[in-house]
Amino acid sequence: MTDLLLMISVFTVSFVLGYILISKVPQMLHTPLMSMTNAISAVTIIGALLLFSVELDIPQKVLGGIAIAMAAFNVVGGFVITDRITKMFKKSSGVDSGQEEHRLKE
Template sequence: MNQFLKLFVFVLAGFVGFLVITRVPPLLHTPLMSATNAISAISIVGALVAAGSDHNRVATVLGFVAVICATINVVGGFIITDRMLRMFKGGRS
C-alpha cells in the first residue's frame, strides 16, 4: 500500500470520526466516553505484544513505553468518566 493511500485512509477516518462524534447528543457523551475507554484498552494488548516480541532491545523498550502510555490513557479516561458521573449524581440530604 503506497503512502498516499495510507494518508488518505487516515484523513478519511479522522473526518468520519469527527462527523460521527459531532452528531452524538450531549446526553450520550458520558456512556460514549466509557465505551471508548474500554475499546482503547485493546491498545494495551497491542503494546504487550510489541513489548513481548523478542526482536531486539529497542523494540522491547518501545513496547514497554507503549504499555505505560496506553495504561495511563485508559486509567485517565476512566477517572474522567467517574468524575463526570459524580457531577450528575448530586449531593445527598
C-alpha cells in the same frame, strides 16, 4: 482469506451494535461517553502486552514499553475521569423516579 472475512465481520457487527447502543445515549452524557470510549480504545494495551510474549531486541522493547505506558495512561486516566464526571450527575430529591424515566424517554 477466511481470517480476513471473519475480521471484517467482527468489525462490522461491533460497529453496527455499538452504533445502535450509542445513538440512544442522551446528549447530556456525551462527555462521559467520549471519555469512556476513549478509555476503551486503549484496549491496544493488549497488543502492546502481546509484543512481550516473544523475544524482542532492545529498541523493540523500548518502543513496546512506551506503548504500554501510553495505553495504561489512556485506560486508567479515561476510566477515572469518567467516574469523576458520572459521579457528579445528581437528581433533585423532589422528583419521583417513575416520572423521571418517562420524561427521559420522551
